[in-house]
Amino acid sequence: MSDSGSGKVAQCLNKEASLAGVVTTNSTMYIDGPPTFDNKIGALDYKVASTHFQPDGTTVFKGSYELIMSSTIGRCIYGFTAAPIRANISVTSENGEPNVATTTFREAKNWMTLTAYNFTFSSPKVRVKLTQKKNQTYSINCVKGSKTKKVTGTSPKCPSGFRKAT
Numbered sequence: 019m020s021d022s023g024s025g026k027v028a029q030c031l032n033k034e035a036s037l038a039g040v041v042t043t044n045s046t047m048y049i050d051g052p053p054t055f056d057n058k059i060g061a062l063d064y065k066v067a068s069t070h071f072q073p074d075g076t077t078v079f080k081g082s083y084e085l086i087m088s089s090t091i092g093r094c095i096y097g098f099t100a101a102p103i104r105a106n107i108s109v110t111s112e113n114g115e116p117n118v119a120t121t122t123f124r125e126a127k128n129w130m131t132l133t134a135y136n137f138t139f140s141s142p143k144v145r146v147k148l149t150q151k152k153n154q155t156y157s158i159n160c161v162k163g164s165k166t167k168k169v170t171g172t173s174p175k176c177p178s179g180f181r182k183a184t
Contacts, residue, residue, distance in 0.1 A: 027055050030094035039087035044068075045139065053085065053146065055095060061147040068139040081109075081119075083134045083144045092130050098150045105148050109134050112141040159183040 031038055041053065045066035053062035064083065072079050093099070105123035110116055119137035123130070132146050160167045160176035161183045169176060176182055 026057070027095055030091050033094065034088065034091060037088065038091045039085065041086075042082075042084045044082045053144075059147065060096065061145050064144045064146075065141070066139070066144065067141040070138065070140050079139050080135070081137045081139050081142065083109075083137075085130075085132045085146065087130045087132075089125055089128045089130050092148065096148050096150070098148070101150055103130070103148050103150050105130075105132055105146060107132055107134055108145045108147075109137040109142050110145065111138075112143075117142050 041064065043064075043066050045068045047067040049065040053064040055061075056063055062085070064085070066081065066083065068079055068081065070079060071077060092103075096103075103123075103125060107119075107121035107123065108116065109119040109121075117137045119134045121135075122133045125131075130148075134144050137144075155170055155172055156174055157168055157170045158174045158176070159182070160169055160180035162180045165180075166183065167177065167180060
């Protein structure tokens with residue numbers, strides 16, 4: 019996996035001794051290897067190409083792309099915590115125009131699955147940008163007799179023996 023010289027992707031891959039991921043596509047041509055990591059915008063790019071029409075010359079050929087990546091690798095590349103991740107998956111044509119596609123993102127059992135289906139060919143680029151919303155932190159005051167404690171966190175709870183101040 020390329021990482022525009024930052025070394026981040028290589029560092030993440032070297033931390034794991036297991037399978038990092040799998041890419042599949044129905045395109046007839048593609049850039050060999052895994053997606054390229056664009057460090058400037060924080061996105062994985064994958065270039066595919068096929069004829070625009072099926073062999074009959076009139077039916078538009080519809081593309082598919084699947085990326086299954088280890089959550090550990092993905093979180094390392096992007097610097098994410100264990101909090102939930104969102105994905106923006108886009109397909110653009112060779113001239114930069116958006117290409118309509120059905121896209122999904124799912125994370126389960128330490129694997130991220132990203133898909134794009136039904137896009138048209140010539141030479142589109144599939145771009146996967148992952149984002150993570152920072153958890154909102156809250157503070158509460160807890161009391162126990164004359165003692166008061168301030169507790170901060172995403173779901174703050176009073177320590178044993180303390181109750182939430184009103």
